[in-house]
Amino acid sequence: MKREHNYPIGTPGTPWGDDEKAQWLAQQTIKRSYQEEVVTKIDALRDRFDVSQYGALSYDPTKYPLLVIKSRNWSNDKPTALVTGGVHGYETSGVHGALMFADTEAERYAEHFNIVIAPCVSPWGYEVINRWNPQAVDPNRSFFENSPSEEAASLMAMVKELGVEILVHVDLHETTDSDETEFRRARAARDGLDHFEEMIPDGFYTVGDTENPQPELQKAIIDSVRKVTHIAPPDANGKIIGSPITQEGVINYPLKELSLCNGLSDCTYGTTTEVYPDSDKVTDQECNVAQVAAITGALDYVIKQLD
Template sequence: MNNSSTYHIGKAETPWGSEEKAQWLAETTIKRSYLEQVVTKIDALKDKFDITQYGALSYAPEKYPLFSIKTRNWDENKPTVLVTGGIHGYETSGVHGALAFMALEADNYSSDFNILMAPCVSPWGYETINRWNPNAVDPNRSFVPNSPAEESAALMQLVQDQKTSFLAHIDLHETTDTDESEFRPALAARDGKEYIEDSVPDGFYVVGDTENPQDGFQTAIIDEVRHVTHIAPPDDNGNIIGEPITQEGVINYPLKALGLCASVTDAAYTSTTEVYPDSPRVTEEECNMAQVAAIKGALDYLKQHAK
């Protein structure tokens, strides 16, 4: 067992103050370009879809505009689905899998669904390959009133501005080796808590809602993804990331209580995907296509079961 004293910033059992947060921010560096790698792909879709800038991050608005992508010919008689990626910017396939779905598959579903996508909610996190925003706040714990993360607040406003109900929300994520080597130890140190080491599951899994698990919906996603990549087995205690599995590759979290992104729409069907990009059994392209498969599995299920 390790504790928070093993992290190089802060003191054990003492939450970070402004000095520690400033030290953490000073150690972050830009490692890739959001404008070059993500916005160019969004721009390439403008002939097929409606692209809207729904905000910009205040600490660098020119570098970090926020974009949504919508299928055309919206019809109030069709159900509406939200797809989000890059809530945690370091989770690369969440961003590029979302964009790949729009480029390759969205046309096949636009007659049945209105699709709204926010492909990269945290562009600073994308560039620095980071879980938090510059204020050491996790956007995926910040979907709450008066959100402390402007990334989350902007997405909440985007959803509200649609003035419609959502049938489903698929939120695209990854679980990486750095979750255990960096991000969870940093979280424990930031909050002055003990860090208890866990294992990183080797494979794909999803997170449903404890209050509304929709087991068949999760099964459909898992079964579609297994054509692309392997499904994560549970650990020796029957858990994935500390939570008991409810079926193969599925765990549940209380989405609303934790302020998670998948609670933002109050949709009847929600799933948070988790790709494992560090497995020697997968390529970057397979990780992206696993996210595409997850969205397809979800939408195919809804076509049959959510009339």
């Protein structure tokens, strides 16, 4: 359904220029601390994992280092599993679910995989609780060569420098009420387009790759997560956020075509998780646990395929 919105920035029907983007940026404020809430948790893992810096955001390199957590006893004889969180910095459980997985579960999977965790790909977005970076660029539409997003470009370079093939990639996200009340409206205004309202699904779902959907992997993740939280139902048209479901709680996107994070490699087993933190049925902690359950569900499934 089309909705007429006069977003407070720009002229309806006209894409933003530099002035509008500067106006948008001036309205962003720091609401939480990446250093205190994320970096301190990563630092606490240094005695158990190899933690390194793979870059820093030019907006403030000291404040926004980009950090990666790797399992020890790295071996090229083991497959590599990548976990990414905070590609959209405002999606809180993506960040803290990745950190919880590192702290509580990652070591037991290191027997089977080299584990690589980038828990907060967009630390500025984390602090201002926004989907975009300061240039009004969406990092999760920017995973391509010569990317305009420092966040995406830095992550792609780090993965390339690993020098290994990624077998499994779990990218942790949320779908929030603010997607509809703010971010989709802002995107339409930025691009000079109409805004079409979409239902926000109440529950967890995954996004597979249209070109490599791996339905059994997605099912294993859904079955793991349903022990923690509820699975999103489709709307009256059998869709979730405008896409037809392929099975309970699963939709597919053309990941590489859309330049999404989960399409950054040619992994065999890939998924994007979507937690709904605004539901009155869940707590913040349960959202984090659901992300962990998604990762472990995926890894347990892949281990069975490798046996």
